[in-house]
Amino acid sequence: MGGTSEQPLAIVALSGGMDSCVTAAMMARTCRLALLHVTYGQLTAARERRAFGDIADFYGVPDSLRLVAGLDALGRIGGSSLTDRRIATPRPGRPGAGIPVSYVPFRNAHLLCVAVSWAEVIGADRVAIGAVEQDSPGYPDCRAAFFDAFQRVVEAGTRPETCVRIETPVIGMSKAEIVRKGVELGAPLHLTWSCYVSEDAPCGECDSCVLRGRAFESAGVADPCCS
Amino acid sequence: MGGTSEQPLAIVALSGGMDSCVTAAMMARTCRLALLHVTYGQLTAARERRAFGDIADFYGVPDSLRLVAGLDALGRIGGSSLTDRRIATPRPGRPGAGIPVSYVPFRNAHLLCVAVSWAEVIGADRVAIGAVEQDSPGYPDCRAAFFDAFQRVVEAGTRPETCVRIETPVIGMSKAEIVRKGVELGAPLHLTWSCYVSEDAPCGECDSCVLRGRAFESAGVADPCCS
Numbered sequence: 001m002g003g004t005s006e007q008p009l010a011i012v013a014l015s016g017g018m019d020s021c022v023t024a025a026m027m028a029r030t031c032r033l034a035l036l037h038v039t040y041g042q043l044t045a046a047r048e049r050r051a052f053g054d055i056a057d058f059y060g061v062p063d064s065l066r067l068v069a070g071l072d073a074l075g076r077i078g079g080s081s082l083t084d085r086r087i088a089t090p091r092p093g094r095p096g097a098g099i100p101v102s103y104v105p106f107r108n109a110h111l112l113c114v115a116v117s118w119a120e121v122i123g124a125d126r127v128a129i130g131a132v133e134q135d136s137p138g139y140p141d142c143r144a145a146f147f148d149a150f151q152r153v154v155e156a157g158t159r160p161e162t163c164v165r166i167e168t169p170v171i172g173m174s175k176a177e178i179v180r181k182g183v184e185l186g187a188p189l190h191l192t193w194s195c196y197v198s199e200d201a202p203c204g205e206c207d208s209c210v211l212r213g214r215a216f217e218s219a220g221v222a223d224p225c226c227s
Numbered sequence: 228m229g230g231t232s233e234q235p236l237a238i239v240a241l242s243g244g245m246d247s248c249v250t251a252a253m254m255a256r257t258c259r260l261a262l263l264h265v266t267y268g269q270l271t272a273a274r275e276r277r278a279f280g281d282i283a284d285f286y287g288v289p290d291s292l293r294l295v296a297g298l299d300a301l302g303r304i305g306g307s308s309l310t311d312r313r314i315a316t317p318r319p320g321r322p323g324a325g326i327p328v329s330y331v332p333f334r335n336a337h338l339l340c341v342a343v344s345w346a347e348v349i350g351a352d353r354v355a356i357g358a359v360e361q362d363s364p365g366y367p368d369c370r371a372a373f374f375d376a377f378q379r380v381v382e383a384g385t386r387p388e389t390c391v392r393i394e395t396p397v398i399g400m401s402k403a404e405i406v407r408k409g410v411e412l413g414a415p416l417h418l419t420w421s422c423y424v425s426e427d428a429p430c431g432e433c434d435s436c437v438l439r440g441r442a443f444e445s446a447g448v449a450d451p452c453c454s
Contacts, residue, residue: 069300070297073298074344077341077348079348099387105386106384106385109340113340117337118300118304120332120333121304121332140383140384145383146380149376149379149384154333156370157373159332
């Protein structure tokens, strides 16, 4: 399932959540996968990393094409409920009401940097990330305009022969559409983890759990992680 | 010397080398300084970090405005003579002959990401980096076009109220002009470290040593680190 060597090589940023899992499933249709997981002091890092490993196993990605990178600076910089226990995680989730405190300042830029550096060295020509713009908590670094701008940075700041395209295949989808796409492609949604708070059972109350719950409900699909 | 609280707060990326030291000196004329040092598995990391601490002490920067961040991913990704001992450091330096093997893929993008995230949290409105375009080894992420593109990413990918300006005060200078500017401003050039290879005495032969040597010679100034 990892693809053949004739296919282009795509690095997929895989948090272990639903959106990145479906992004991997979409990229796997035409590309060999290299999977990148970033830890940045988030509270559920261990659980997310387990989900990453499970999904990478599912797609048969070899160890040489897996990278787990620690962005310790983001944890130390703080400023987010995901990285600082002194900032309460908002509940219930109220997407759309301004930038939520779960915003990790500029996180996706860090993530793309690691992916692009890795792409230059292993010769990947695509970097895919499961950002969602419309049906999202409103993080500024999840908007199409941000990724368009980042594409220009990649072109200006890498070797002349490097040609890496940033892809955001789910950015315009609703969360329900992402669930349906995942089911259609046989994505291992049962291996994903979305909760921002708990590492045992999903709390059901944080922004991420609420958005996920609505998505499965709206798609008319039972969430395999809540059975 | 750290400035007064009425002055704007500027984050300066301080490698510990000459260019970033003079950048700090230039920013210190009008701003309070916050200093960022990034380690990424470079061979002379310990020596560069010592230079960072010495320069931060010189400018009286408090601990709360110093950040040493580890970008471990860059070391593990490799692809550069600065991070991979299997890749020989070229000597003598031949600036202008293509992208040298000391190029660390997309490094300055990582560095700017850390600076911008930190700026969002501490309320700095400027991020300064001592990149040199013309009189440099030709790294793609040292070009003005790269920083211009990155400015757009900052505007697109941070909170609406965040306003961080990327500044590159030495980008158009020759290395000799940087030395002269440093002397003019009383920058602590004697505390800087440039060698890519050695942590004891400068090797005098790597790209960085050669460029530094030419700069001091051309400026007609004795290098305080080679006395």
